[in-house]
Amino acid sequence: MSAKEVKKNSIIQNALKLFSTKGFYNTTIPDIAKSMQMSVGNMYNYFASKEELAKYAIKYSTNILAKQLRTINHMDISCKEKIFLFTREYLENVKDSPEVIEYFLRVYLSNREVFAQGCEGFLCVSEFVTEVMILLDEGAEKNELRQQEFFSAFSMVMGCLGGFAFLSGEKVLDKDLLEYSDSVAENIYRALKSDKT
């Protein structure tokens, strides 16, 4: 990774924290520059606009999840075990780096107009969606999961995980987040599993 890319990632990490807490519109380039101890002018050497930074940030944050799920997908374990493992890693992300998931929920899903050009559909999240496809495809191929349309299965997995991240963000959970991990995973697995298993 070049020095410029390292710096860009560092800017994104700071921007994720600001965007996810203050919101997209309440965060300015000067705010991000200040958190980086950089001049505003220098910021524009890395990102041409706040919108461009927002798009890079969604790719960056979902690629963290994509990489984790890809590693799990390559493991020689059952689909059930993969779902349990991914759920735990996802919730660990929510706990340890809440800005990554919060950004997805509170900026990407809530400010679609920012992402309409160049980030529509799967364009900026394709690596992660692909890994979910691989997880589901292999689970169905082994008859662990039942056949159904992709999007209904996809929304079962991500709706459930995203919903839990939201609850965590709202600080309404009475136990430690990770204590819920296995029961969330069990719910996802039971919803998807084949009737024959």
Place this chain on the structure above:
Amino acid sequence: MTRHKPKIVWLQAITCNGNTHSLLSSNSSRFELFLNSFDLFYHPSLTTDTSLDDAINLENIDFLLIEGAITSSSDYFTISDNNILDLLIKLANKASYIISVGSCASFGGIHAKFDEDKSIKGVPDYLNNLELNNLKQKIINLTGCPVHPEWILQTLFTLKNNKIILLDDKQRPKEIYYGLAHHGCTRNEYFEWKVEAKSFGVKEGCLFYEQGCRGPMTHSNCNRVLWNDVNTKTRAGMPCIGCTEFDFPRENMLETKKNIGIPTQVPLGINKRAYLTITGVAKTFKIDRLNNKLINKEEYENS
């Protein structure tokens, strides 16, 4: 002076005659050239002056073409009380070249799925292990159900002139089977942008996503050397059913096998992860031109 015309013997085993029909549908000038260049000594449906016994009594056969699957069992198939495998071996021992014409002769085809006779197989299954002293080249498989007539003619002319033809790992001529049925398909743009065909027989859409098209994983030049010089299955709106591959015929050939909406098989040699990423991106864009009818009925009605 009479030039030596290579002698052809065409043996029919367990077959529907589809490859014979196909041969008779070849381009007429090519077929005329074929008849002028070769001596079609025996074909059960086409020659009238010779019998199978005459073929068996020949000293040498330049080209032995076999149509149909072979069985070692006389309980299920004989020709004039002769076991077809015995006949095949007799003829094969005299042949310079042996060509399995069609998928049944090559791999056993649909007949090999007959549960009561497990000995039904392709020609190479029986002959590959025999020492055939006259044979100048490994047995050649011209797969297809039926085989394209030009593939028969091209192979014969190549061997007549070049004496040897390069084969792939399924013993098929590389020149014919190096590419995929997908190559040259007029629906490729729909494939690239993941636009599905709404039904069979329409001009618009790709048949890979729902209708089971095997074009991207089937070796043939169907879409480059057209059938009857004009068309192909996929161009006409019928999916490629993979008839040149060893696993033909498969079950449910007119539907795409999927797991949770994801095709179980992706184009040959393409990493599934890469395929899913690219198609996911492609599907993001809705291209009006590819989603519209190419010719509207109303235009005819209003004209």
